[in-house]
Structure formats: C-alpha cells, structure tokens
Amino acid sequence: MDAHxxxxxxxxxxxxxxxxxxxxxxxxxxxxxxxxxDIRYVPAVREDVALGIASxxxxxxxxxxxILQNSGVGNLVNPLTSFNLMYKIPAxxxxxxxGYGGPPNDAPEHWIMGAxxxxxxxxxxxxxxxxxxxxxxxxxxxLLETIKERSIPGALLVRSGVIS
Amino acid sequence: MIARYQAIESxxxxxxxxDLVISTTGMISRELFTLKDRxxxxxxxxxxxxxxxxxxxxxxxxxxKRVFVLEGDGSAMMSLGxxxxxxxxxxxxxxxxxxxxxxYESTGGQPSISSNFDLAQTANTTGYPxxxxxxxLEELEAALTEATNGGQLSLILVKAGIAPLEGIPRVSHTPExxxxxxxxxxxxx
Numbered sequence: 001m002d003a004h005x006x007x008x009x010x011x012x013x014x015x016x017x018x019x020x021x022x023x024x025x026x027x028x029x030x031x032x033x034x035x036x037x038d039i040r041y042v043p044a045v046r047e048d049v050a051l052g053i054a055s056x057x058x059x060x061x062x063x064x065x066x067i068l069q070n071s072g073v074g075n076l077v078n079p080l081t082s083f084n085l086m087y088k089i090p091a092x093x094x095x096x097x098x099g100y101g102g103p104p105n106d107a108p109e110h111w112i113m114g115a116x117x118x119x120x121x122x123x124x125x126x127x128x129x130x131x132x133x134x135x136x137x138x139x140x141x142x143l144l145e146t147i148k149e150r151s152i153p154g155a156l157l158v159r160s161g162v163i164s
Numbered sequence: 165m166i167a168r169y170q171a172i173e174s175x176x177x178x179x180x181x182x183d184l185v186i187s188t189t190g191m192i193s194r195e196l197f198t199l200k201d202r203x204x205x206x207x208x209x210x211x212x213x214x215x216x217x218x219x220x221x222x223x224x225x226x227x228x229k230r231v232f233v234l235e236g237d238g239s240a241m242m243s244l245g246x247x248x249x250x251x252x253x254x255x256x257x258x259x260x261x262x263x264x265x266x267x268y269e270s271t272g273g274q275p276s277i278s279s280n281f282d283l284a285q286t287a288n289t290t291g292y293p294x295x296x297x298x299x300x301l302e303e304l305e306a307a308l309t310e311a312t313n314g315g316q317l318s319l320i321l322v323k324a325g326i327a328p329l330e331g332i333p334r335v336s337h338t339p340e341x342x343x344x345x346x347x348x349x350x351x352x353x
Contacts, residue, residue, distance in 0.1 A: 045245035052217025059350040060225045082210025087339040
C-alpha cells in the first residue's frame with residue numbers, strides 16, 4: 001500500500017502524535033511522515049522511551065503511536081507490564097516485523113525474534129493485528145476498537161514490503 | 165546535603181495548583197504522596213526510568229501546563245539517553261529535577277555510580293539551556309525560583325542525603341485512580 005494512504009488512515013482515526021525508533025520496514029513511510037505538517041514525531045532513543053512519550057497523548061484526550069522494529073519489543077516489557085497494562089493507558093504500537101518466516105529471510109539477528117514476535121504479544125496479552133496490503137481499514141478499525149475498549153496498547157505488525 | 169523529603173517540600177511550594185508533577189518509582193513517589201497528595205501528581209509506581217519520557221511527551225502536548233519531573237539518580241541514569249532527547253525537543257514548560265542521593269535508597273541504599281560524575285553537567289552537555297547543581301535548601305530555593313520563572317527548559321540536580329522516613333506509606337490510590345484524576349488535571353483549563 002502507499003505510505004500516504006497508511007498515514008491518511010491513521011490521521012483519519014485521530015492519530016497524529018508519534019514517537020519511535022526507525023525500522024527499514026517503514027523507510028518510505030518514515031519519509032512521508034516527517035514531511036507531513038499534521039504529524040508530530042519525536043525521534044526517541046529507545047523503544048521504552050518512545051512508549052513513555054506517546055502514552056502522554058492519552059492524558060490530553062488522544063491516542064499516541066509508537067514506531068519500532070520488533071527487535072525492540074523486549075525493551076517494552078517493563079513499561080508494558082508496570083505502566084501501560086497496569087494503569088490501563090492505551091497506545092498504538094506499529095511494529096516492523098523483521099525476520100518474518102525465519103531463515104533464510106532477513107539477517108540472522110532477526111530470525112529468533114522474527115519467529116517469536118506474536119508469542120511475545122500473546123504472552124503479555126497485548127492484542128495485535130497483522131497488516132496486509134489490502135486490509136488497512138479493517139485491521140485498524142478492529143485494533144483501535146480493542147485498544148479503546150480495553151484501554152491498553154495494541155500492536156500492528158507490519159512485514160517488509162507491505163507499505164511502500 | 166539536603167534530606168530528600170525536605171527537598172520535595174521545597175519543590176511543592178513552587179508547584180502551582182494547575183501544574184503537573186510526574187514522580188518516579190520508589191521512595192520519591194511515596195514521599196510526594198505523603199507530603200502532598202493531589203490529582204496533578206502522577207505517581208509512576210513502576211517503570212523505573214520512564215518518568216522523564218512521559219514528562220517530555222506531556223510537556224510537548226500540554227504546552228500551557230508546567231510539568232515537573234521528579235526522579236532519582238538511578239532513574240535518570242537508567243534512561244540517560246532521554247536527557248539529549250529532552251534537550252533536543254526543548255519544551256520550555258518542563259522543570260526536570262533529579263534528587264541525587266548517590267544510592268538506590270528504595271531498595272536498601274545500595275550505592276549508585278552518580279558520585280563519579282555530575283548529572284547537571286551531563287544535562288548541560290546534552291543541550292539543556294539552564295542547569296543548576298544545588299547542595300543546600302537555600303540554593304534549591306533560589307534555583308526553583310529561577311527555573312519556574314525562566315521560561316525555558318531547566319534541570320536542577322539536588323544533592324540529597326540518605327534519610328529514610330520510617331513507616332512511610334505506599335501510594336494508596338489504585339493505578340486507575342491515579343490515571344483518571346491525573347487525566348482530569350491535565351485537561352483542566
């Protein structure tokens with residue numbers, strides 16, 4: 001899907017504040033985002049810091065987004081368990097799913113986490129959806145409904161090549 | 165050296181009724197809660213190191229509110245990379261206060277490594293436009309007056325002693341109560 005459509009779908013659902021650590025999965029999407037005057041992006045130093053920053057959006061009445069590579073999901077374990085899931089503070093996690101499908105796809109450092117990424121979210125009971133080229137509106141509506149209903153973070157898993 | 169609860173008392177005298185305070189996990193939140201519980205306090209009772217990140221996000225998105233971040237040396241060092249990030253974003257409404265007792269007091273007073281360097285100097289190096297290191301209550305008072313009137317991002321490093329308060333209670337509100345009343349305080353005009 002086109003990166004412009006991706007951001008338009010998020011903005012259309014009220015999301016315009018993001019923080020994160022870049023991933024090549026979102027290379028094109030990143031360039032569109034930082035040139036969009038309607039999106040505020042804070043380039044965080046770590047994924048947990050990005051989640052802390054984006055969680056503040058909840059208190060001003062909105063919903064913040066976090067952009068990260070799945071290698072950084074481990075850095076979210078403490079803030080998820082002792083902050084977001086405990087206080088019930090929602091956020092949308094947009095996760096680049098590196099190492100999807102395991103070897104020989106992607107680089108070796110992504111193989112193990114690539115295979116374990118959904119299990120991580122299952123373990124923490126964080127809902128997730130997998131973005132496909134043709135299901136953007138449907139998965140966003142579903143995920144955001146769950147996020148708002150349960151007032152907790154939810155993750156959108158994005159494989160390489162889905163957004164261009 | 166300043167006893168930490170005395171430092172928090174002094175800070176509270178400079179916190180206006182509409183101001184927001186985010187306090188880090190452990191004794192700092194418990195002391196803040198005990199000295200002056202208020203809806204505008206967010207006691208971050210878990211997630212060590214995250215208070216400054218949330219403070220940054222809040223300061224950027226609620227620019228009409230003054231945001232105080234109260235954390236310890238252990239918390240600041242755990243998320244040291246947040247210092248240059250805050251300095252890069254430079255929210256003028258953020259007052260960042262590090263209560264530095266050179267120890268992990270909440271877990272029994274184990275020494276930290278903050279005795280080996282100056283966190284105010286570190287913040288200054290990362291681009292904080294205004295930093296102070298204070299070692300007594302008079303200096304703290306002067307620094308708070310300047311920080312809250314300066315109209316720019318500020319950081320105060322308070323060199324504090326280890327002075328545990330016997331029998332200090334835990335925060336008695338549920339996490340969701342803390343969240344809801346803080347949300348109300350953020351959105352109050």
